[in-house]
Amino acid sequence: xxxxxxxxxxxxxxxxxxxxxxxxxxxxxxxxxxxxxxxxxxxxxxxxxxxxxxxxxxxxxxxxxxxxxxxxxxxxxxxxxxxxxxxxxxxxxxxxxxxxxxxxxxxxxxxxxxxxxxxxxxxxxxxxxxxxxxxxxxxxxxxxxxxxxxxxxxxxxxxxxxxxxxxxxxxxxxxxxxxxxxxxxxxxxxxxxxxxxxxxxxxxxxxxxxxxxxxxxxxxxxxxxxxxxxxxxxxxxxxxxxxxxxxxxxxxxxxxxxxxxxxxxxxxxxxxxxxxxxxxxxxxxxxxxxxxxxxxxxxxxxxxxxxxxxxxxxxxxxxxxxxxxxxxxxxxxxxxxxxxxxxxxxxxxxxxxxxxxxxxxxxxxxxxxxx
Amino acid sequence: xxxxxxxxxxxxxxxxxxxxxxxxxxxxxxxxxxxxxxxxxxxxxxxxxxxxxxxxxxxxxxxxxxxxxxxxxxxxxxxxxxxxxxxxxxxxxxxxxxxxxxxxxxxxxxxxxxxxxxxxxxxxxxxxxxxxxxxxxxxxxxxxxxxxxxxxxxxxxxxxxxxxxxxxxxxxxxxxxxxxxxxxxxxxxxxxxxxxxxxxxxxxxxxxxxxxxxxxxxxxxxxxxxxxxxxxxxxxxxxxxxxxxxxxxxxxxxxxxxxxxxxxxxxxxxxxxxxxxxxxxxxxxxxxxxxxxxxxxxxxxxxxxxxxxxxxxxxxxxxxxxxxxxxxxxxxxxxxxxxxxxxxxxxxxxxxxxxxxxxxxxxxxxxxxxx
Numbered sequence: 001x002x003x004x005x006x007x008x009x010x011x012x013x014x015x016x017x018x019x020x021x022x023x024x025x026x027x028x029x030x031x032x033x034x035x036x037x038x039x040x041x042x043x044x045x046x047x048x049x050x051x052x053x054x055x056x057x058x059x060x061x062x063x064x065x066x067x068x069x070x071x072x073x074x075x076x077x078x079x080x081x082x083x084x085x086x087x088x089x090x091x092x093x094x095x096x097x098x099x100x101x102x103x104x105x106x107x108x109x110x111x112x113x114x115x116x117x118x119x120x121x122x123x124x125x126x127x128x129x130x131x132x133x134x135x136x137x138x139x140x141x142x143x144x145x146x147x148x149x150x151x152x153x154x155x156x157x158x159x160x161x162x163x164x165x166x167x168x169x170x171x172x173x174x175x176x177x178x179x180x181x182x183x184x185x186x187x188x189x190x191x192x193x194x195x196x197x198x199x200x201x202x203x204x205x206x207x208x209x210x211x212x213x214x215x216x217x218x219x220x221x222x223x224x225x226x227x228x229x230x231x232x233x234x235x236x237x238x239x240x241x242x243x244x245x246x247x248x249x250x251x252x253x254x255x256x257x258x259x260x261x262x263x264x265x266x267x268x269x270x271x272x273x274x275x276x277x278x279x280x281x282x283x284x285x286x287x288x289x290x291x292x293x294x295x296x297x298x299x300x301x302x303x304x305x306x307x308x309x310x311x312x313x314x315x316x317x318x319x320x321x322x323x324x325x326x327x328x329x330x331x332x333x334x335x336x337x338x339x340x341x342x343x344x345x346x347x348x349x350x351x352x353x354x355x356x357x358x359x360x361x362x363x364x365x366x367x368x369x370x371x
Numbered sequence: 372x373x374x375x376x377x378x379x380x381x382x383x384x385x386x387x388x389x390x391x392x393x394x395x396x397x398x399x400x401x402x403x404x405x406x407x408x409x410x411x412x413x414x415x416x417x418x419x420x421x422x423x424x425x426x427x428x429x430x431x432x433x434x435x436x437x438x439x440x441x442x443x444x445x446x447x448x449x450x451x452x453x454x455x456x457x458x459x460x461x462x463x464x465x466x467x468x469x470x471x472x473x474x475x476x477x478x479x480x481x482x483x484x485x486x487x488x489x490x491x492x493x494x495x496x497x498x499x500x501x502x503x504x505x506x507x508x509x510x511x512x513x514x515x516x517x518x519x520x521x522x523x524x525x526x527x528x529x530x531x532x533x534x535x536x537x538x539x540x541x542x543x544x545x546x547x548x549x550x551x552x553x554x555x556x557x558x559x560x561x562x563x564x565x566x567x568x569x570x571x572x573x574x575x576x577x578x579x580x581x582x583x584x585x586x587x588x589x590x591x592x593x594x595x596x597x598x599x600x601x602x603x604x605x606x607x608x609x610x611x612x613x614x615x616x617x618x619x620x621x622x623x624x625x626x627x628x629x630x631x632x633x634x635x636x637x638x639x640x641x642x643x644x645x646x647x648x649x650x651x652x653x654x655x656x657x658x659x660x661x662x663x664x665x666x667x668x669x670x671x672x673x674x675x676x677x678x679x680x681x682x683x684x685x686x687x688x689x690x691x692x693x694x695x696x697x698x699x700x701x702x703x704x705x706x707x708x709x710x711x712x713x714x715x716x717x718x719x720x721x722x723x724x725x726x727x728x729x730x731x732x733x734x735x736x737x738x739x740x741x742x
Contacts, residue, residue, distance in 0.1 A: 049679065065695075074667060078687060086683040086684055295441070312419070317457075
């Protein structure tokens with residue numbers, strides 16, 4: 001495991017925001033970092049060479065999707081995910097837990113694992129902690145997530161406790177089944193929106209955290225204040241000497257609030273998904289490029305952005321591409337949106353080093369949310 | 372017009388194949404050349420930077436589509452097509468003729484021009500030689516095509532003659548309306564599949580050819596022998612001192628047969644269209660990448676290709692992307708297919724210089740068509 005280590009460089013004097021370096025077998029990651037999501041071993045519409053050009057340090061891939069297509073044994077035969085998708089920088093795979101629980105009626109949970117029907121062809125499958133570890137070993141990402149149960153937002157406390165306990169038992173089984181020293185297993189804190197459960201969970205799972213710990217089950221529909229509260233209550237119990245990963249978070253405010261609460265890594269499909277719908281995040285807020293007001297707007301999408309899209313194209317052109325449903329629209333807006341979030345966390349890292357994270361956040365909010 | 376000139380470098384000793392350089396305001400084009408098609412001011416799925424990397428020397432854009440969306444006045448306000456789409460190399464625009472005639476019941480032809488309904492919203496429009504010249508001036512491509520009538524394959528000789536005569540009258544009007552010295556007007560030879568009409572047409576239109584002439588109305592459904600015959604009959608009448616453009620041709624055999632008959636330029640949506648359907652042209656023939664036989668094929672799509680796709684990805688990965696309907700499949704296969712045709716014409720240029728075009732063609736056919 002000596003291939004993994006976390007170097008804490010600085011903690012902002014006025015907030016809990018921290019910056020550091022996470023060393024992995026496929027290279028160093030400057031934290032806090034945003035991870036673009038490559039669900040099916042591709043960050044939708046972006047060439048790996050483009051992802052590198054815009055400064056992507058690590059990306060995420062989905063175990064559930066890759067298990068079904070092309071099958072993890074194919075990826076293993078290809079020499080692992082890095083070779084398969086031609087990405088030589090760090091990769092993180094989730095455990096597929098969130099996806100199988102999202103299948104609703106198509107899945108059945110027992111203490112042993114989850115039986116589910118494929119959303120593609122209805123075929124039956126089972127995920128257990130042991131099978132998921134095997135699948136994640138086949139995929140060969142640098143960071144692999146434990147198999148957990150993310151209980152639904154709004155469920156009662158009894159169920160939330162049951163799911164949490166199951167998550168903890170599955171974590172024990174994952175840790176036992178995980179044998180590959182080239183991959184770091186991140187345990188996941190659950191507990192739904194119950195403060196005492198969250199604290200119980202972080203205390204339990206941190207014993208399994210070697211060089212990384214994750215917070216799951218947030219940003220699942222709850223009010224933002226509730227999410228921030230959950231992060232506040234677990235914060236004193238999070239280990240200092242390893243990266244902390246807030247799962248599934250990708251809006252600028254959630255990213256910044258997470259960083260303020262000591263989060264080092266986050267991921268979301270948001271930048272590429274909204275790009276495909278013709279929406280951009282810019283330094284002055286969201287832009288729905290289809291709008292008629294951009295018809296003759298020959299200015300760049302974001303005058304403060306240094307990406308290929310903003311340096312070379314106008315809003316009028318982007319609007320034209322979106323209107324014509326051209327693939328290039330998704331590509332250019334994805335380039336911009338991912339760059340935007342990578343620049344957001346880069347700015348955060350620099351601000352933290354200068355103990356000015358609170359100011360950085362305030363200034364960003366003032367422009368982005370006009371508040 | 373001194374911004375345009377054609378330099379004939381060499382004619383293959385054993386065939387009619389020729390190589391040269393076409394000088395334009397946005398740069399030199401080595402001929403024979405293949406032009407990727409950017410219908411709506413984008414070569415579908417390809418960034419301009421990628422098009423440059425793979426060696427695209429000139430691309431085509433469609434007047435009909437751009438007239439409707441975003442409107443040529445928007446493109447003019449943007450500073451022309453080059454600026455609008457961020458492409459600083461040569462561009463050619465067609466006249467929209469072929470598109471409006473393809474509308475079938477939605478259009479009505481008179482000697483004045485063509486009245487048609489938009490395929491997008493049904494709105495009524497009229498194209499005349501004068502209006503098309505204005506639209507092409509607004510778009511600002513280096514090479515602009517005259518407004519012609521491409522009569523349907525299979526029509527009777529009477530109609531073919533009528534359409535040809537109309538094409539000639541419209542050419543006179545186009546020439547009169549064309550005032551922009553930064554743009555070169557290419558007249559178009561028509562005449563359907565009638566040898567005498569083809570000869571009559573080439574004799575007429577060549578008088579309007581300043582530095583470029585086009586052959587239209589071929590590759591529209593006729594047997595290949597008929598197409599080759601038409602090219603053979605007009606060949607003695609084509610001017611030597613300017614580029615000759617065979618419109619809408621993009622299969623490897625049509626490209627090579629065209630070149631053998633003295634053609635210098637051609638274009639087609641084929642490479643990008645079949646890419647979006649998961650099909651590739653390779654040195655060993657067509658590959659339908661979805662096929663199950665590629666499931667565990669970890670070799671490159673085309674072992675002889677130097678493109679980004681072939682250098683970095685396997686057939687198994689490409690098949691996975693196609694199966695998952697990932698945008699990246701269209702991008703990587705488009706990169707490959709366009710590169711493939713650009714390499715095909717590059718090889719032709721080199722072979723011509725060494726008087727070995729016939730051998731080049733024969734060797735290509737043997738591998739590609741296994742014949």
